[in-house]
Amino acid sequence: MTKLGQWLCGLALLGSAWAVLALAPPELQPPAPLRQALLPLPVYLLVAFGCYSLATVGYRLATFNDCEEAAAELQEHIRAARADLRRRGLRL
Amino acid sequence: MAAPSGPRPERLSVLLPTYNERDNLPLVVWLLVRTFRDSGIDFEIIIIDDGSPDGTQEIAEQLEKIYGSDKILLRPRPRKLGLGTAYIHGMKHATGNFIVIMDADLSHHVSLYFMDCGKQKEGNFDIVSGTRYKGNGGVYGWDLRRKLISRGANFLTQVLLRPGASDLTGSFRLYRKEVLQKLMEKCVSKGYVFQMEMIVRARQLGYTIGEVPISFVDRVYGESKLGGNEIVSFLKGLLTLFATT
Numbered sequence: 527m528t529k530l531g532q533w534l535c536g537l538a539l540l541g542s543a544w545a546v547l548a549l550a551p552p553e554l555q556p557p558a559p560l561r562q563a564l565l566p567l568p569v570y571l572l573v574a575f576g577c578y579s580l581a582t583v584g585y586r587l588a589t590f591n592d593c594e595e596a597a598a599e600l601q602e603h604i605r606a607a608r609a610d611l612r613r614r615g616l617r618l
Numbered sequence: 619m620a621a622p623s624g625p626r627p628e629r630l631s632v633l634l635p636t637y638n639e640r641d642n643l644p645l646v647v648w649l650l651v652r653t654f655r656d657s658g659i660d661f662e663i664i665i666i667d668d669g670s671p672d673g674t675q676e677i678a679e680q681l682e683k684i685y686g687s688d689k690i691l692l693r694p695r696p697r698k699l700g701l702g703t704a705y706i707h708g709m710k711h712a713t714g715n716f717i718v719i720m721d722a723d724l725s726h727h728v729s730l731y732f733m734d735c736g737k738q739k740e741g742n743f744d745i746v747s748g749t750r751y752k753g754n755g756g757v758y759g760w761d762l763r764r765k766l767i768s769r770g771a772n773f774l775t776q777v778l779l780r781p782g783a784s785d786l787t788g789s790f791r792l793y794r795k796e797v798l799q800k801l802m803e804k805c806v807s808k809g810y811v812f813q814m815e816m817i818v819r820a821r822q823l824g825y826t827i828g829e830v831p832i833s834f835v836d837r838v839y840g841e842s843k844l845g846g847n848e849i850v851s852f853l854k855g856l857l858t859l860f861a862t863t
Contacts, residue, residue: 528862529778529859529860529861529863586769590751592756594758596727596756597835618677
């Protein structure tokens with residue numbers, strides 16, 4: 527199954543469970559407190575996911591390594607390379 | 619696929635597709651040769667130049683004379699024909715049992731751990747992928763905007779594709795030759811997305827992937843572009859992979 531397929535199945539499952547509980551006719555409704563929490567649940571989850579995304583990307587952005595050493599080392603290597611290549615006859 | 623028993627002689631074929639890399643190519647080749655000679659690994663470097671107008675091929679010919687045509691193989695093409703086909707073309711001439719693909723613009727800091735198959739031997743991996751996002755991997759020369767786009771795009775990729783590898787758009791990788799051949803048959807995308815598709819398909823086919831932190835030092839010469847066009851085509855490609863794999 528494709529990833530899209532998995533998402534659609536998952537959403538369909540959760541969506542129908544929510545719909546059954548939240549939109550049930552009066553006789554079959556779950557107790558009031560539960561209903562109050564249930565109805566806005568999809569929105570809550572979306573917002574929660576949004577916050578999680580922002581926090582995660584923000585954290586990863588802040589901890590993104592800057593490779594100062596690698597860059598400095600590379601500059602040294604470049605110097606050595608050009609000198610050696612010139613010795614070996616490369617015309618740049 | 620049976621795992622090899624005991625140590626086997628390794629020969630690494632490095633595929634270097636180039637386009638206008640006149641300045642960087644000799645430096646990359648020099649670094650590679652030095653790394654391999656220091657570690658005693660058997661190697662060859664296959665330079666696939668797509669008819670660069672800046673004289674890259676001429677530099678490549680000089681390098682061939684300096685290092686020998688058994689180590690530097692020139693397999694040029696008449697014009698820009700794309701990365702995927704460059705790999706296929708290069709692989710036809712590769713005699714190694716491991717293939718390294720990397721950028722020829724010095725952005726991939728040549729790492730010995732990568733090159734001597736250290737990681738590969740550790741877990742007998744089919745693929746070793748360089749990652750900028752884990753361990754002490756990282757970048758140099760990127761501003762905040764670029765880093766944000768990179769992390770944001772990677773986050774989206776992780777959420778949508780759950781690929782099991784931390785860096786999907788990186789292109790510094792080591793593959794077993796048979797594995798790369800199989801993947802090249804199956805992959806259809808272009809550009810950034812092509813690199814992503816390789817990893818996604820590899821996971822589908824049950825190949826094992828190891829990761830090594832790498833340093834990505836942004837272009838020493840020449841310019842690196844990440845404009846609106848690239849972002850749009852990345853998103854299109856990501857959604858395509860999402861819907862088809």
